Amino acid sequence: MRSLPASVRIYEVGPRDGLQNETQPLSLATKLEYIRRLAAAGLREIEATSFVSPRAVPQLADAAELMAGLPVDDRVRYPVLVPNGRGLERAKAAGARAICVFTGASDAFTERNIGMSVATSLAVFQPVLAAAIGDGMWTRAYVSTAFGCPYTGRIDPARVVQVALALAELGADEICIGDTIGVAVPSQVHDLTVRLLDAGLPLDRLAYHFHDTRGTALANVMAGLEERVSTFDSSTGGTGGCPYAPGAAGNLPTEDLVYLLDRLGIEHGVELAGVLDAARFIAAALGRSVVSKVGQAGGWDPATGAATARSATG
Ligand code: HMG
Numbered sequence: 001m002r003s004l005p006a007s008v009r010i011y012e013v014g015p016r017d018g019l020q021n022e023t024q025p026l027s028l029a030t031k032l033e034y035i036r037r038l039a040a041a042g043l044r045e046i047e048a049t050s051f052v053s054p055r056a057v058p059q060l061a062d063a064a065e066l067m068a069g070l071p072v073d074d075r076v077r078y079p080v081l082v083p084n085g086r087g088l089e090r091a092k093a094a095g096a097r098a099i100c101v102f103t104g105a106s107d108a109f110t111e112r113n114i115g116m117s118v119a120t121s122l123a124v125f126q127p128v129l130a131a132a133i134g135d136g137m138w139t140r141a142y143v144s145t146a147f148g149c150p151y152t153g154r155i156d157p158a159r160v161v162q163v164a165l166a167l168a169e170l171g172a173d174e175i176c177i178g179d180t181i182g183v184a185v186p187s188q189v190h191d192l193t194v195r196l197l198d199a200g201l202p203l204d205r206l207a208y209h210f211h212d213t214r215g216t217a218l219a220n221v222m223a224g225l226e227e228r229v230s231t232f233d234s235s236t237g238g239t240g241g242c243p244y245a246p247g248a249a250g251n252l253p254t255e256d257l258v259y260l261l262d263r264l265g266i267e268h269g270v271e272l273a274g275v276l277d278a279a280r281f282i283a284a285a286l287g288r289s290v291v292s293k294v295g296q297a298g299g300w301d302p303a304t305g306a307a308t309a310r311s312a313t314g
């Protein structure tokens with residue numbers, strides 16, 4: 001087997017991607033307690049909310065109040081999504097120090113998601129990223145529908161590379177490639193990673209964001225690890241999806257990612273028991289049980305053969 005990275009950054013998207021598609025209103029206190037538990041589990045990058053149109057994503061309409069209530073901890077970064085200059089101004093006013101812009105590889109998706117073509121989004125993001133960078137913020141840029149679009153199907157990887165490089169040239173610290181509707185398979189991840197690196201994107205600026213809609217997310221992480229990618233997004237409890245991408249259910253569950261990395265001997269700094277605690281908390285708040293594999297089975301202690309961190313109900 002090819003050598004894998006010694007350590008990985010786990011970038012938690014539960015409070016944002018996990019909750020944005022949920023129609024049941026959650027209280028501010030519940031969201032803050034969820035984030036507190038995520039940080040207590042050792043997660044150091046927690047995408048907290050979005051400064052988008054409250055009409056587009058009603059669940060995250062309390063973004064400013066949420067930022068005001070976040071636990072103060074210098075070790076934790078709380079990035080927020082901003083779709084335009086208005087979003088950046090709102091995020092700054094609320095005290096955000098890390099922002100993410102988001103576009104896609106497909107015009108059909110991007111038009112529905114943020115009301116503009118990919119080319120227009122790049123023009124809109126140029127001053128947004130410049131202002132954020134000038135302000136000393138950490139910045140990330142997403143390329144959604146990188147492996148397939150719910151409206152137009154197959155995506156040309158050359159297009160993904162073109163959009164990713166354009167965002168890198170605008171100065172984003174990190175480029176995150178999204179499998180928005182969970183259709184990717186490992187051969188695509190190998191191929192796209194090689195193309196991105198060959199085109200000049202530095203490995204340490206590349207992240208992957210897999211949805212587990214069809215059960216391929218962990219296999220795709222493995223493909224990324226084999227190409228020595230070392231940043232992966234996940235959502236505790238496996239909640240999530242984009243309201244403008246039909247079928248985008250289920251982010252890669254953080255607990256499944258933590259289990260894989262633990263068993264591979266890759267450092268990441270996150271405690272499985274703490275992640276499962278946060279997963280159960282948010283699942284209960286949403287009125288369901290944890291559906292992820294590791295959420296149900298628990299971890300595993302090779303010294304005894306016993307499952308670990310299982311809840312009373314399994
Ligand atoms: P629009 O309707 O095309 O444009 O929305 P607009 O400029 O005419 O704005 C419409 C209304 O929104 C106006 O209000 C604006 O003032 C207001 P009205 O006059 O009608 O009362 N507005 C705003 N309000 C608050 N904050 C703002 C803001 N901007 C305008 N920043 C817009 C364009 C981008 C605003 C809208 O389409 C939008 O908010 N979209 C967000 C969609 C979204 O959040 N999608 C989910 C995140 S992406 C994702 O999940 C994928 C990802 O996980 C990676 C992956 O899986 O691949 C990241």
Ligand code: MG
Nearest residue numbers: 017178180242
């Ligand atoms: Mg997503």
